[in-house]
């Protein structure tokens with residue numbers, strides 16, 4: 001965690017000292033990564049920094065910088081150009097390419113960076129649409145998603161650089177094949193957890209007492225496929241940090257974004273998330289339960305608590 005902060009500081013300092021353009025994109029998914037690659041296609045000597053949405057809103061370091069380009073993230077304070085499609089992120093940059101009805105930020109980034117006519121750039125943006133709308137049909141989109149999820153911070157920056165330089169050929173690179181393989185393993189583990197939780201109730205709420213290092217967003221998708229209409233996953237992430245993944249089936253009455261935004265996060269109606277601080281799992285539940293009870297219109301919440309590999313049902 002600490003090391004990444006220092007690395008971000010280094011990237012920012014280097015860009016500013018060398019007078020290079022600097023971009024901030026979402027660290028979490030292919031849409032952000034592709035947007036970063038598009039920025040590097042336009043400005044090959046530009047510097048890309050990755051951050052999560054909460055950092056863009058709260059990190060003192062991130063907010064102290066004037067960003068030339070921001071994509072798939074809320075406003076980090078000062079920005080020249082921004083491409084985004086999140087309903088929960090109000091416009092803020094000097095020039096906005098903001099459209100909540102766009103299927104991916106990368107599509108808006110394509111226009112913002114004037115890369116519409118570039119075939120390799122358009123292809124990358126189309127993969128971001130596949131992954132961001134949870135409608136992955138091509139092998140390339142599947143591999144891109146796996147590479148992003150399997151890579152660490154520097155690995156993602158490497159992926160961005162290679163996508164910008166070589167387009168989809170980047171997916172054949174040996175180091176990137178390694179990221180894809182790593183993610184494949186965590187997916188397998190996630191599928192086992194989903195199987196153990198199936199058939200899920202209509203409102204599937206899963207509380208992890210420790211980070212099992214599985215693909216939690218994928219878990220919500222699997223639970224929805226298995227019959228859940230609403231999914232909510234709570235996971236500890238590092239010191240006193242908790243991450244929430246919320247999902248809602250498109251045909252259902254649920255709104256994932258409204259729950260996530262009440263926990264300090266945001267996202268889309270069908271997939272949203274939040275990160276917050278709490279002192280232990282008890283404190284985290286104290287934050288989460290009142291919101292769930294109100295949004296689900298219920299006095300008690302039936303959850304599955306996953307603790308050291310054991311699962312038990314619990315009324316909270």
Ligand SMILES: [Mn+2]
Nearest residue numbers: 031072105132
């Ligand atoms: Mn997006």
